[in-house]
Amino acid sequence: MTHSIPFPADAPVHPLDHWLSPELARVSPPEAPSRLRQLADDQGALAAGWSGAIAGGPVLALAGAFFSVMSGNPATALILVPLGAVLTLxxxxxxxxxxxxxxxxxxxxxxxxxxxARGGIGMVSFLAAIVGAFLFPTLPSAASKGAGEVTVLVGIYVLMLALLTACIVVPATVMGRARQSFRLRVQNNPGLRRAVEEDLAGWRDPHGNAAYGPL
Structure with a gap:
């Protein structure tokens, strides 16, 4: 006589690959909440912050080099270039x-x-237009003092655009791709996949009967 072992009542109804399905994500409204989306969005927000540091480091180093060249004093570069490298690392x-x-x-x-990314580019474009509206009318006056003054003003404007891109566009792009990126990493990173599978096995909606996914 054989005895069947009943499936645990609280076991996940669907495997992880079901919830990771891009087709399932496409038919679900993007704003519909799920545990898997919460994990992806929160991880994306954290990664976005670090991506700003990665992109901001080179801008900091470039600013140090620029001001050192324009002033003829290497002190700025000696300070900002190492700081930029540390920030990136x-x-x-x-x-x-x-x-x-x-x-x-x-x-x-x-x-x-x-x-x-679209929202980040729009925001940076708006800020750049505002700064440019105040900065560019001063170019004729700066030109009368020499080409160096114009170079400094244009250089400051370019550095500002680079900084805004590093601090706004890059993180916004990371956040916008958080769910797609999370799906790829779960599929290709055994350690992360194992952690998500363990979370799937133990997670239950504390407020109702919400499903684990989609992503």
């Missing part, structure tokens, strides 16, 4: 770390910047 370390583990979701992450 810290950003890379944090970036790799947060993307390889599941984020803690017991606290709500609040992001106030744009959440897509």
């Amino acid at each position: 810290l950003g890379l370390f944090g970036w790799n770390r947060v993307r390889s583990i599941l984020p803690k979701t017991d606290k709500v992450l609040i992001t106030r910047g744009p959440g897509s």
Whole structure:
């Protein structure tokens, strides 16, 4: 006589690959909440912050080099170039770390910047136009003092655009691709996939009967 072992009543109804399906994500409204989307969005928000550091480091170093060349004093470069390198290295370390583990979701992450590349570009374009409206009318006066003055003003404007891109466009792009990027990493990173599968096995909606996915 054989006895069947009953399937645990609280076991996940669907495997992880079901919830990771791009087809399932396409038929679900993007704003519909799910545990898998929460993990992806929170991880994306953390990675976005570190991506700003990665992109901001070279801008900092470039600013140091520019002002040192324009002033003839290497002190600025000696300070800002190493700081930029350290910022980039810290950003890379944090970036790799947060993307390889599941984020803690017991606290709500609040992001106030744009959440897509298009939104980031639009915001930077708006800010650049405002700054340009104040800066460019001063170019004729600067030109009367010499080409160096014009170079400084244009250089400052370009550096400002680079900084805005590093701090706004790059993080916004990372956040906008958070769910697609999370799906790829879960599929290709055994450690992250194992962590998500463990979360799927143990997670239950504390407020109702919401499903684990889609992504």
